[in-house]
Amino acid sequence: MWVAFKRVVRAGLVGFWRSTFVSFASVFVMTIALFVIGAIMVIDQLLGASLQQIESKVDINVYFNINASEADMQALQTRLESLPEVSEVTFTSREEALTAFRERHRGDELTIQALDELGENPLGASLSVSAGDTTQYEAIARFLDEQRAGESPQAPIIDRVNFVKNKEVIEKLTAIIGVVERASITTMLILVAAAVLITFNTIRLAIYTSREEITVMRLVGASNTFIRGPFMLQGVLYGVVSGVVALIIMYPVLYWLGPGTTTFFNFNIFHYFLSEFVYFSSVIVGSGIALGLVSSALAVSRYLRA
C-alpha cells in the first residue's frame, strides 16, 4: 500500500515535470480561469461597496416645525428607531442646521445678510432616516404619513417629509440596483462556467496525450486507482501552481487599482485583498485544486472503461 502510494506520488511528480509543455499549457489556462474567479470576487466586493455607497446616500428627511418641542421630536425619533425597517436615524438640531446653513453659504454675502436681518433662527430641526434596504422606504414613508394624520392640526410638529420628492429617485435607484445585481450574478455564472469548461478541456487534452500509457497500464494489470492516482495528483499540482500564480498576478493589479477604488467607491480593494488574503487564497487555490482533481478524474475515467 505504502509502496503503491509512493509510486503514485512519484509518477505524478515526474509526469508534471516531464511533460513540460502540456503542464505549462494547463497551468496557463487554469491560471486565467482562477484569475477570472478572483476578479469576480473583487468585482463582487466593489459592486457591494458601491451599492452600499448609493444606498447610504438615500434617506427620508423629516423637517420639524420651529416650535416643535424637544420631547415630541425625541419621541418620534425613538419610535422610528424601533421600526424594523429603519437602520439609522440622525437628529439635526436647529442650531446645527443653522451652522450647516452658514457653512454652505459662506461667501454668499446676500444670503448671510438676510439671515442676520431675521434675528432669529428660521430653521427647524430635522431627522434623517436611513432604511436597511431601499425597498423599505415606502413603509417608512407610510408610517410617517400616519404620524402626521394623528397630529393635532393646531400645533403640528412635523412641517414636511421630503419622501415624495425623493420617491422617484429612490425607486429608480432600487430598480437599477436590482438590475445590476441580477446582471452581475448572470455574468459571473457564465464566466465561471466558461472557465471551468476551458480548464476541463485542457486537462482532457493533456491526458489524451497519455492515453497510450493508460492502455499499457491496463494491459499489464495496473489497478484503476494506480492508473488514476498520478493524473489526479497532476491535476492537484496544476491547481496549486495556477492558484498561486493567479494570486501573484492579482497582487500588483489590485495594488495599482487600490487608490482608484478609494476615490470612486470609497473602498480600497487592495487593503481588502490584504486583510482578506486567507479568504482569497483559500477560495482561489481551493477552486484550482477542485477543478484539477475533478477534471483529471473525469478525463482519465474515459480511458478506464473496460
Place this chain on the structure above:
Amino acid sequence: MIYFDKVSKWYNDKESVALENVTFQVAPHEFVSIVGHSGAGKSTLLKMLIAEDRPSEGSVFYESLDIHRIPRGKLPKFRRKIGTVFQDFKLLSNKTAFENIAFAMEANGRDDSEIAENVPQALALVDLEDKAWNFPHELSGGEKQRVAIARAIVNQPDIIIADEPTGNLDPIATYEVVQILRKINDLGTTVIMTTHNKGVIDELGRRVITMDSGRVIRDDATGKYVL
C-alpha cells in the same frame, strides 16, 4: 485451462459477424497458433481472453472462471495472469527498456528489490542485457518486440498472448522472437499467438487453429499453414 464455449460476437445487430460459434480448448503448457486472413476474428478472440471485448453469445472460461463475469474491480488482478505482446509493441516511449519492464512490476505492486532482481532476468531471457538503458526509439523493431516480451513475462504469467508479434519484423527478427516465445513455452508458460506468417507456423510444428470469417475451420495438433 482456457475454454471457448460457443462464442459468437457480432456488431450492429448481426450485420457484421466477428465470431460465430467458436468452441475450443487450450491445455496448460500448450503453444497454440491461430491463423487466418485479416478479419477472420483472430484478434477478437484474443481480446475476449483479456476481457477487452465481451462475447455477444457464449462464454470464455479461464480454468473454472467465466472471464466476462469477473467484476470490473477484479479485472486488473485477472489480467496479471496473462502477459500480452502486440504487433505495435506498445512500449512507453519516455521510458527506457528497463523502466518499461519495471513499470509492469510496479503496476502489480512488486517491491523495489524484486524489481531489481527480476527485470535483469527478464532482459537476459530476451538477450537484451546490454540495451537495458536505451529508449524505445534507440532500438530496432526486433529489439522493441523483445522488450515487450520481457515486459509480458516479468510477472510470471500463466499465459502469454501474442497478437501478430512478428507482423512488423524482418525475417531474422521474426525468427528470434519466435525462438524466444518457444523458449518461454518450454519453461512452462502457455502461449497463444496469432500470425499470418506461414514460415513461422511451419517452423514451429505446434498446434494450429485456422479461422475463416469468424469460424474455426481447422484445428490440427501439429499443423501446417493451410489457407
